[in-house]
Amino acid sequence: xxxxxxxxxxxxxLEILDVKFNRFGYDRYGISTxxxxxxxxxxxxxxxxxxxxxxxxxxxxxDEGRGMLISNHSGGIxxxxxxLLSAMIxxxxxxxxAHGMVEKxxxxxxxxxxxxxxxxxxxxxxxxxRRILDDERLLLVYPEGARGTGKLFRDRYxxxxxxxxxxxxxxxxxxxxxxxxxxxxxxxxxxxxHANRLGRLVGAPYWPxxxxxxxxxxxxxxxxxxGAPMHFEGNGNESDExxxxxxxxxxxVIAKMIDEGxxxxxxxxxxxxxxxxxx
Amino acid sequence: MRILITGISGALAxxxxxxxADNGHVIAGIDRRPWVDPPKDIQVHQADIxxxxxxxxxxxxQPEVLVHMATVTHLNTRFEERYRINMNGTRVVxxxxxxxxxxQAIFVGRHTIYGxxxxxxxxxxxxxxxxxxxxxxxLSDLVAADLFAGSALWRWPTLNTAVLRLVYTxxxxxxGPLSSFLSAERVPTVLGFDPLFQFMHEQDACDAISSAxxxxxxxxxxxxxxxxxxxxxxxxxxxxxxxxIPEFLFERMLGRAGLSDLPSGAxxxxxxxVTIDDSEFRKNTGFExxxxxxxxxxxxxYV
Numbered sequence: 001x002x003x004x005x006x007x008x009x010x011x012x013x014l015e016i017l018d019v020k021f022n023r024f025g026y027d028r029y030g031i032s033t034x035x036x037x038x039x040x041x042x043x044x045x046x047x048x049x050x051x052x053x054x055x056x057x058x059x060x061x062x063d064e065g066r067g068m069l070i071s072n073h074s075g076g077i078x079x080x081x082x083x084l085l086s087a088m089i090x091x092x093x094x095x096x097x098a099h100g101m102v103e104k105x106x107x108x109x110x111x112x113x114x115x116x117x118x119x120x121x122x123x124x125x126x127x128x129x130r131r132i133l134d135d136e137r138l139l140l141v142y143p144e145g146a147r148g149t150g151k152l153f154r155d156r157y158x159x160x161x162x163x164x165x166x167x168x169x170x171x172x173x174x175x176x177x178x179x180x181x182x183x184x185x186x187x188x189x190x191x192x193x194h195a196n197r198l199g200r201l202v203g204a205p206y207w208p209x210x211x212x213x214x215x216x217x218x219x220x221x222x223x224x225x226x227g228a229p230m231h232f233e234g235n236g237n238e239s240d241e242x243x244x245x246x247x248x249x250x251x252x253v254i255a256k257m258i259d260e261g262x263x264x265x266x267x268x269x270x271x272x273x274x275x276x277x278x279x
Numbered sequence: 280m281r282i283l284i285t286g287i288s289g290a291l292a293x294x295x296x297x298x299x300a301d302n303g304h305v306i307a308g309i310d311r312r313p314w315v316d317p318p319k320d321i322q323v324h325q326a327d328i329x330x331x332x333x334x335x336x337x338x339x340x341q342p343e344v345l346v347h348m349a350t351v352t353h354l355n356t357r358f359e360e361r362y363r364i365n366m367n368g369t370r371v372v373x374x375x376x377x378x379x380x381x382x383q384a385i386f387v388g389r390h391t392i393y394g395x396x397x398x399x400x401x402x403x404x405x406x407x408x409x410x411x412x413x414x415x416x417x418l419s420d421l422v423a424a425d426l427f428a429g430s431a432l433w434r435w436p437t438l439n440t441a442v443l444r445l446v447y448t449x450x451x452x453x454x455g456p457l458s459s460f461l462s463a464e465r466v467p468t469v470l471g472f473d474p475l476f477q478f479m480h481e482q483d484a485c486d487a488i489s490s491a492x493x494x495x496x497x498x499x500x501x502x503x504x505x506x507x508x509x510x511x512x513x514x515x516x517x518x519x520x521x522x523x524i525p526e527f528l529f530e531r532m533l534g535r536a537g538l539s540d541l542p543s544g545a546x547x548x549x550x551x552x553v554t555i556d557d558s559e560f561r562k563n564t565g566f567e568x569x570x571x572x573x574x575x576x577x578x579x580x581y582v
Binding site: 022023024026028029030032104107108109110111112113114117118122123125127128131 | 397398400401402407470471472473475506507508512526551552572573
């Protein structure tokens with residue numbers, strides 16, 4: 001693959017990235033500067049022109065040091081992750097490489113596993129998350145996991161159950177949590193139903209079938225909002241109840257940010273069924 | 280110090296014997312295989328470590344330090360025999376250490392015992408369990424020997440035991456599992472996978488073991504050299520040609536058409552990374568590898 005495929009803006013941004021690459025162009029986790037270049041050059045037109053992503057308060061993401069980006073997952077395919085990663089490279093100053101925690105099945109797929117590991121997107125296991133934070137890097141977590149991407153259009157923007165592992169890790173490693181909301185992802189791929197048999201055939205948890213049949217996102221305007229970093233005090237050994245209350249605080253902040261984003265983009269507001277009774 | 284090396288006729292062990300002798304130690308060794316014409320100051324006893332003549336070496340030489348390298352690792356040896364040698368051999372060697380008042384025992388093991396799987400973490404720490412028995416059953420004897428050696432820490436508390444889990448070694452001897460994999464002109468890889476490989480120069484491996492002796496190391500430690508690089512970069516770096524093969528054809532193509540051979544079951548080790556975190560070892564011994572990844576590949580390529 002020729003070097004000319006790498007966009008000049010992307011190249012400039014990657015040059016000032018705070019990741020140490022060796023003489024072969026790899027960091028110690030096998031992240032390749034060349035592959036990062038190809039990947040973000042591919043995503044840039046989607047980010048700038050196809051989805052016309054705009055960011056709100058992106059500078060709330062710390063410029064350096066450990067941090068945990070916590071966001072809502074849109075249904076279908078994880079295009080929200082691709083756009084959030086692009087925002088961190090293209091619009092954040094200075095740029096930061098966010099490390100996503102990838103579903104385990106992806107590591108078994110040829111090429112996919114190879115590309116993800118060259119791009120710093122590692123299998124979602126606690127050891128990886130801790131290592132990234134200990135290295136003072138930025139971790140991207142979707143606490144909804146596959147339950148989040150498995151949403152149907154009729155359940156759009158409703159936050160399903162959040163896993164609690166991220167909160168214990170944040171407390172243990174004293175990591176600030178940066179809440180984030182992604183708006184537009186649900187309209188880009190309005191999933192009607194899941195073809196489960198097809199999903200099982202390829203080893204995925206589901207296969208999304210959108211209104212327009214082909215699982216290819218539509219060009220919809222998207223917005224990513226960032227909230228002020230949240231610090232929680234503790235050591236990670238708190239009871240489930242305490243942890244759950246912290247997680248609920250984060251979830252509430254993200255739900256509020258989703259509301260603001262929907263209003264901003266002129267989309268219909270949604271009700272979060274789990275909120276009834278909380279407030 | 281008086282140092283006894285079991286398995287001294289192996290390529291790495293010979294190098295270690297010379298390194299330790301150069302550092303001023305008195306060296307003796309035991310091996311079933313002969314070492315024709317060893318340096319004058321190194322005494323070699325041809326014996327089976329499980330048998331009486333080997334015990335006599337403990338009695339007469341009275342080692343203060345033992346370095347156990349007599350584990351059979353080539354996978355063409357019959358599995359039952361390998362298991363017997365590796366388990367019984369390790370057991371007898373440690374019992375002799377306790378009986379003849381050896382001060383320190385060093386077990387030289389391998390990092391592959393952590394196993395290669397799609398969900399295994401990068402940079403294993405010593406606290407993680409060895410998973411190779413599930414991903415690559417042929418390695419189960421090495422896993423068991425490693426764990427048995429670790430049990431010496433509580434079995435014989437006065438014997439200072441160090442279990443070292445070394446990454447692949449590369450260098451002028453051209454021996455070892457990674458060397459044989461890279462020996463053919465065309466090296467097969469699994470299409471769509473490019474794991475990280477971690478390796479160190481043979482001389483660095485010897486220096487690491489030597490530093491474990493000097494610092495009277497105790498416990499279980501990962502030992503690594505320069506940072507890990509993708510397999511594709513390694514193959515290119517040693518001047519070979521990478522041949523990506525779809526997984527369903529992979530085992531059938533091994534050893535054919537000029538491709539290097541691999542034991543079946545090793546496929547996972549070509550698909551997924553096994554990398555280790557060696558920070559504890561460095562902290563406890565002050566060891567720093569002298570050869571970076573380019574120099575290691577160069578040393579292997581141009582002997």
